[in-house]
Amino acid sequence: MNDFVNVGMIGYKFMGKAHSNAYRALPMFLPDVPKPRMTAICGRDEQAVRAAGQQFGWDSVETDWRALIARSDIDLVDINAPSDAHKEIALAAAAAGKHIFCEKPLALNLSDSREMLAAAQQAGVKHMVGFNYRFAPAVRLAKKLIEEGRLGRIYHFRGLFLQDWIMDPDFPLVWRLRKEVAGSGSLGDLGAHTIDLARYLVGEFDEVVGMTETFIKERPMPTEMTGLTAKGSADGPRGEVTVDDAAMFMARFDNGALGTFEATRFANGHRSTNFFEINGSKGSVRFDFERMNELEVYFSDDAEDVQGFRRVLATDAAHDYMHAWWPAGHTIGYEHTVTHEVHELMRAIAEDRQPVPNFSDGVKCQAVLEAVERSAAEKRWVSLREFDS
Amino acid sequence: MNDFVNVGMIGYKFMGKAHSNAYRALPMFLPDVPKPRMTAICGRDEQAVRAAGQQFGWDSVETDWRALIARSDIDLVDINAPSDAHKEIALAAAAAGKHIFCEKPLALNLSDSREMLAAAQQAGVKHMVGFNYRFAPAVRLAKKLIEEGRLGRIYHFRGLFLQDWIMDPDFPLVWRLRKEVAGSGSLGDLGAHTIDLARYLVGEFDEVVGMTETFIKERPMPTEMTGLTAKGSADGPRGEVTVDDAAMFMARFDNGALGTFEATRFANGHRSTNFFEINGSKGSVRFDFERMNELEVYFSDDAEDVQGFRRVLATDAAHDYMHAWWPAGHTIGYEHTVTHEVHELMRAIAEDRQPVPNFSDGVKCQAVLEAVERSAAEKRWVSLREFDS
Amino acid sequence: MNDFVNVGMIGYKFMGKAHSNAYRALPMFLPDVPKPRMTAICGRDEQAVRAAGQQFGWDSVETDWRALIARSDIDLVDINAPSDAHKEIALAAAAAGKHIFCEKPLALNLSDSREMLAAAQQAGVKHMVGFNYRFAPAVRLAKKLIEEGRLGRIYHFRGLFLQDWIMDPDFPLVWRLRKEVAGSGSLGDLGAHTIDLARYLVGEFDEVVGMTETFIKERPMPTEMTGLTAKGSADGPRGEVTVDDAAMFMARFDNGALGTFEATRFANGHRSTNFFEINGSKGSVRFDFERMNELEVYFSDDAEDVQGFRRVLATDAAHDYMHAWWPAGHTIGYEHTVTHEVHELMRAIAEDRQPVPNFSDGVKCQAVLEAVERSAAEKRWVSLREFDS
């Protein structure tokens, strides 16, 4: 086993920053795995990527991702560029025998994501997909309770991912609102996370029925875009919004559980409510990412006079990953989920096994997304069997 | 205008008790309407109804509802017997020219409920249906905010009605679990309330797609039933559960808003979570019946550094009905929603207008229920147009 | 045992209304005790008391409380007139051999309250003091957990009673702000309740140190007072506020526990936050009257991965008094605490024992209030031993 993994990262915006932070934090807080070396960062805008590279602490800069992949000192290619670039880069990285860490959604469609999985499998490299919410300690606790049977048979999953950042009709037409770049809107951006959590906690999907909506059909063309923000003139030219503002669907799981899902960017007051609740025959759990250190837990076998949802603050050493951080009661934040995720990736490389979640999870998530889209388009229930390869 | 309304009530269990309490409370707390006279209570079990009549304060007792309706000293017939009895009684009451206050669901199916509405209209009597949750002051506040345009254009409604009282597989096969008596399960019992709140707050339904499930297919036959509780032997004979344990559906409203709905009796830890959230272009509201004195309210035009959901305790005199009760900060409970409901009924009689909600609302709710059932049975979207009469 | 108790009530404002409601509700909801007969209501303003008597359902009216007490058809005298009238009426009622139900605070000072207790004891009548918050089912649950040892040794009590109804400096000088009528301000009005809850749940006080403050020293004289509201002219004459706006104190209990207390009418945003938390060696409980159906409960022997405060909704039949009301999950409100209180009074009369809390509790509470006042005046710790009689 090597002590180091040399990373080449493509992308340097929101997720690039979160990944960089994880690579920096790992050796200090979770040093039991190979140390990621921040070898090279890559982006098309040389000035911008050079600034990011310096700020985030990367050793070198590339402006051509093919050059990055070609470098012999790169072990792992980290892809957090916009979604439409994922596939081509991943295929090239696999062909070059590099491990791959790709942000979600894995690709713009199911077919592409399958191609990526096949390529990674054929190349025998490690592959991971960035479903970071699995790595919140409170979510790990939910998983543990379910796996140990402490919630019993699962009857219900209800998941919400609610945001409100594009409710202003004059918010400009950024790339996330264009299908050719983003693949889909709230469904792929937000719903994909909820689908992954449902698969992780409840199991595989059987069939779905969904609907999508674009409330604001046209928006001003952006005149300026910097990172995550953008400006546009309300009086200037407008373009068509080609993704969904909101998506919701119902599902049956293979194990008989029922699920409801909603992803929207039009839920006023919700900055980033990533919520789920699971009801089982012996108990229930409830999670809201805005209070990510907490899991609400109910057990029906508690004494009858003191039954109620417990607010478990998952910051004790008894909870996954928390030994690495601060004393009990001292909370962690969003970025820690990414750090934990990278820890799993490094550990998997060290143990010569696939990390979890990997491209296979990305493909299965994409199949559900595609089933929902087909269902919404054709206004009918769609079985996941339709997508068996 | 008469000072009194003579009431004859059929049924004396949970809802009969709540209605009786309302009739008793009205003259003391909301005396600006005709006083309901508790003239006669009716039930088949003479001993039981006599005991209830004495305990609740009714002046006389009947054991045949036809006799009750025939009495000349009855102005208003209050129907809270099991659902399968609603129609016949209501038709007879209308024929006798009596006003009618009928519990929800109005009938076992849409056709019956239309017949009831037509009969009441033809007879020219007042008719009301018991959707009591409209009368929580916090819900009235939500209505007011929407009507005054303070939430803007409505994008989303999400409603839940979650209970857990039949999760034990050995809980017996009570009448609420038999289709021929109850009509449906969680859908009609719980979902009907949420549908009514959605209609009240958002507007009429356009189309729905739904699914239902019965998790526990067989249950012990009840050996004893007293009011709301029942006993059965786990080792004894079992019968088939013929209603849904859980029902969920999605909807489009006529005004373009999207809705998600879930009603279940299998949500462990939820004794009676009657929840809704509404997101509009200017703000949002959130309600949970377990904290019925509160409405959470968000306005997107609050100063940008202090935006957040407010927890409004709707107990000030500024809120509907609260002048009648206690000083600010002193909460009210479930039964008060029924008292407010009866106040609307008495006021409508005094003002010679139909109360709201009335049988027309009952019919429209029933149409949505039937659309959901058809959708679940046929696994397709169902338009409310299919039920145009 | 008699089937009835004939009640004569003096006072007809906020508390008179709450007591009347309790007398009306008891036979219907908690019929296992003698039925209170609403024989006579008494007040000085004949027109007003006659209106109240009719609205609340009293059989007759008196305008002279001595005449009321003299009536042979009165078994129980209910005193909810302003505090400065309590003593004289109670002494007369005791002398006439009537049972007494007196609102808190029992009297304007400790000496008077002792005189009242002695008179009641000498007369051999039943006596009760109106500490109604003991009768919230969630508070009963806290008591039960402590009595059963489930919280272990008690270390901490922290109690708050926060209101905000006189924060406007132009709110007029109502009688509650004048020492000669009210005895004290927030201390006696609000703090008295918290002291009683602390005594009920933790035990007797050993010593206290306190401070009081009057933030607004002068207020407009009231030009109009109706029930609980009042009007005054900001430009008109002003008078001196002679009671405390806020009072806070610390205490040691006989059993070694420590307590902190705060009562204020200047806590913006708090309509009526009656809060306490108790920490013991095995667990903790937390109560807030604005969510009076809930008790938060923590046990340190829960499994280490699921420790947390549980939100117990005390509406199940397993909780005191709740069998009388509605199904699980259906909440009750403020007035129910008074109804439960009256149930205890009727049961005590039937069982020929003193109700709890009685005048003895009123005296002990008054001793603590007086110790706090002395402490605030003399700026020193004051032992309850100083008040041993």
Place this chain on the structure above:
Amino acid sequence: MNDFVNVGMIGYKFMGKAHSNAYRALPMFLPDVPKPRMTAICGRDEQAVRAAGQQFGWDSVETDWRALIARSDIDLVDINAPSDAHKEIALAAAAAGKHIFCEKPLALNLSDSREMLAAAQQAGVKHMVGFNYRFAPAVRLAKKLIEEGRLGRIYHFRGLFLQDWIMDPDFPLVWRLRKEVAGSGSLGDLGAHTIDLARYLVGEFDEVVGMTETFIKERPMPTEMTGLTAKGSADGPRGEVTVDDAAMFMARFDNGALGTFEATRFANGHRSTNFFEINGSKGSVRFDFERMNELEVYFSDDAEDVQGFRRVLATDAAHDYMHAWWPAGHTIGYEHTVTHEVHELMRAIAEDRQPVPNFSDGVKCQAVLEAVERSAAEKRWVSLREFDS
């Protein structure tokens, strides 16, 4: 202005780790200030400090703090060793002309802390004290609202710092429970933070009255201590606990506001509840560190039908420091408060001004702590004037 500040840090446990993280994070997330160079880390146990130095990323190691201070390549001395070492190190650092960043409490007593302040002032170096909770964005928001007058005149401050980590009577006698090393118990460890927040938000103290208690008088001697945890044998020798388990006090502020304070390690269920509430004439705020991204805010001039505490999620770019981190709705954790604190230190060095809070704040906090201790010992109110130098 230099681009770098060379840091020498003494101590490497909990706070040393938090400080190290801050030095590492600053250049990436808040790069507008001089970059801290992690030049040398110092501790007595060479093996342990060498391991920490490597893990945290320090360039070199010292085992004698005098040697560290003597190094010419050190600009800033960071003191997070146990409290009894603060004074000697700080005096030496000042004498050597080094800037000083010292953890709280500044010293074991007021006299020592004054000596430290004087030395730093005389040497003309920058000095900062580690009251990190000031740097939570939600706390900054509270400060901003008060400074802008949006809460009006302040009436009440109530602060709690509740923990439960030593409730087990067999938890061993660690150094934090010995007065000669720690100075005091919960008062200095937890209460000091609350005092600082009160000074920051409300103003200077006028007088206090307090009490302290040690519930468990003797504990097992520790047989093993590793970082923050320790082991001891319940059957082995025991030693006396010489600090307080709990401390509470009341205060008057110079501006007339009233305060209540409680610090305890015996509040079962509270891992680290650092709570305060402030009530002013125009509004209120409420903060709980376990939900550190939130501030509850109330304004009494909100429309009367929608008044209520708002839950403000202080993660928008409108809130201090949040532009540095993630998109709105993505929370931060405990360590970020320390990173923000170090940012203030670096900025102050760059701007050649004293950082806030500095040793002067440490001294003023220590005066309040000493006043509380004197008050508890002498059972009387103690004016801060008694401590005027």
